[in-house]
Amino acid sequence: MKKWIIGLGLALAWPGVVGCAAEREATSLDFVFFTDVHARPQWDTPEALRKAARVINDCHPAFVIAGGDLITDGFQAAVGTTGPFWDAYMHLHNGITSPVHVVMGNHDLVGARPSDGSPPAGDPRALFGETFGLEQTYRSFDTGGYHFILLNSPQLTTANPYGYEGRIDSAQLAWLKEDLRQVAPETPIILVTHFPLLTAFYQAVDGADTIPVRGMVMNNDEVLELFARHHLLLVLQGHTHAFEAIQWRGSWFLTGGAICAKWWRGPWLGTEEGFLNIRLRGDTVTWNYIDYGWDARRPPDQ
Ligand SMILES: [Fe+2]
Structure with a gap:
């Protein structure tokens, strides 16, 4: 009993400085990650996006990260025709009261290969950059003791019939090496990319011998190698x-x-319309996938 009292006294004198507890309290961050919006004006989508914004705000995130495919079908849209899609997306973006950081998805490469035969955009990333005031679509920032890296993973290619692939190109790899040179090895890093660096999705859905050419970051090994001496x-x-x-x-x-x-058709392989609410406590990552309560209104024949 006496030992217990002494122990309690020590804990009160130096609250939170014992072992792992002190480490976890040193770095702490709550934020939201949402991805694959595929915003468009149809099927009451703006209403869904206003609802998603309200539920995100209820999580009180320090900030929000958007993982790409913010609009739908920008890749094959004619230049100058995607205004209504961006307007629809802004029902989500502008409804969120925390800062929102965005990365590009393949659908956000606007006018890359217009399906109506009209001339392609000179730079399919330009509209995304202008919309969000970004000089560069890949970048990094530090907050709460964590280093965040936002990558631009969709690239144009002639190597497959689709015209795009997931890849971190050489200019971005050079930038990434330089960025990491300034990050201490023990600093926890959070990396954001639209195309997955690692996924079991394709093996689970299509079988063990299937990784589609537009399914993930094709040079993922090259990217992950850069983090070998860092705390990813x-x-x-x-x-x-x-x-x-x-x-x-x-x-x-x-x-x-x-x-x-499922592209506004309802749940997809067990995943509801939703987003990730993420808690970082030191090196501990926990998350909840939040269903924001939307019921699909896309007609079955569309
Ligand atoms: Fe998508």
């Missing part, structure tokens, strides 16, 4: 629209489902 805590990714969690060599890889789930 968490990778946030999109593109498959299904929630998934993988832990590999001490890093979590979370695929954040989709705001639109």
Whole structure:
């Protein structure tokens, strides 16, 4: 009994300085990651996006990260025709009261290959950059003791019939090496990419011998190698629209489902319309996939 009293006294004199508790309290951050909105004016989508914004605000995140495919079908849209899609997306973006950081998805490459035969955009990333006031679509920032890296993973290519793929190009790899040179090895890093760096989605859905050429970051090994001497805590990714969690060599890889789930047709492979609410406490990552309560209104024949 006496020892217990002494122990209690020590704890009161130096609250929170004992072992792991002190470490966890040193770094703490709550934020939201949403991805794959596929915003468009039809099927009451703006109403869904206003609802999603309200539920995100209820989580009181320090900030929000958007994982790409913010609009739908920008890749094959004619230049100058995607205004209504961006307007629809802004019902979500502008409804969120916290700062929102965005990364590009393949659908956000506007006018890359117009399906009506009209001339392609000179730079399919330009409209995304102008919309969000970004000089560069890949960048990094520090907050709460964590280093965040936002990558631009969709690239144009002639190597497959679709015209795009997931890849971190050489200019971005050079930038990433320089960025990491300034990050201490023990600093926890959160990496955000639309195309997954690691996923079991394709093996689970299509079989063990199937990784589609537009399914993930094709040079993922090259990217992950750059983090060999760093503390890569968490990778946030999109593109498959299904929630998934993988832990590999001490890093979590979370695929954040989709705001639109099955492209506004309802749940997709067990994933509802939703987003990730993420809590970081030191090196501990926890999350909830939040269903924001939308019921699909897309007609079955569309
Ligand atoms: Fe998508």
